[in-house]
Amino acid sequence: MPPDPSTETNMYELHYSPGTASLLPHMMLRELGVPFILKLVDREAGEQAGADYLKLNPHGRIPVLVDDGQALYETAAIALHLADRHPGLAPAVDAPDRADYYKWMVHLANTTQAEFRSWFYPHEYIDDPAHEASAKAAAGKRMMANFKVIAGQLEGREWLLPSGFSAADLYLLMMVRWGRTLPHPARDLPVLGAHAQRVLNRTAVQATFAAEGLAAPFV
Ligand SMILES: N[C@@H](CCC(=O)N[C@@H](CS)C(=O)NCC(=O)O)C(=O)O
Incomplete structure (x- = not known):
């Protein structure tokens, strides 16, 4: 609290x-x-x-x-x-994982989250409203391809960074949560579903979802 x-x-x-x-x-x-x-x-x-x-x-x-x-x-x-x-959610600036941490934070922001804008707000990406369904379908395909690649990178690991839990894992949870609306929900990729569950098991994450009044299913 x-x-x-x-x-x-x-x-x-x-x-x-x-x-x-x-x-x-x-x-x-x-x-x-x-x-x-x-x-x-x-x-x-x-x-x-x-x-x-x-x-x-x-x-x-x-x-x-x-x-x-x-x-x-x-x-x-x-x-x-x-x-x-505040310490605790990112590797130190000179730690071996720091570059990987930047990569994940920027990829999740600049590609995964940005693609979601075109999934949730397809009308912003087209001039002719008749093309909205097609724009949304294409966005969905790009998103699912993106999640597949991320799942491949996460395979065999507990967290995105080898050094352990970080802000990037919280970012990925938010993306996988939003990805529950895709034709093939992101959580159905077993690696992503399991990762989301690990993040959801955290006390602070549960407190956040409760404070925002978010109901299950969370992803
Ligand atoms: N690049 C921005 C995008 C933020 C964004 O799209 N926020 C959405 C909610 S997830 C929003 O404010 N939507 C309301 C609107 O666009 O009117 C960021 O990461 O802060």
Whole structure:
């Protein structure tokens, strides 16, 4: 549980919406055990496009992390920042795994998560609405191919990095969770299903899902 806000100063403020990309920084904050406040962005009411939220993120997207008055957006940037500020979720800068850690964080952000934008919001990628179903189908195929490659890389390992659990595993869980909506759900690749379960077994992850009111099946 986050500490009592009334007793803390300079606390992180995470602007979130349940199950969205804010899930990664939310899980990280709980894993790291640092104080934070959650601020719900009401997507039903379009709050992410409202004047107040646009002051935090002019792109109108979730999440935003406010750190000591500075608003930071982009999920991966927030994740890298938190992992740098607090030990426990990333290899040290000079550790052998550090380059691999960058690779995973950037791949999951720049390819896997970015592809999901085209799966969940296909209309943004086409001019003619008649092509929406086709754009979505193509996105689904790219996603499933991406997950197959990731599963191959994870084969025989407990976590993405040889040195152990990291923020990249939390990122992958969020991707596999979103991938439950694909024609072939990501969790059905046995390596990914087993990895997701290992991450879901973590106390901080369970606390995050409970706090966001996310119901089973989680992936
Ligand atoms: N690249 C951005 C993408 C964030 C993003 O697409 N967030 C979605 C929720 S998962 C969102 O805010 N959707 C609402 C909208 O686009 O209006 C990031 O990683 O922070």
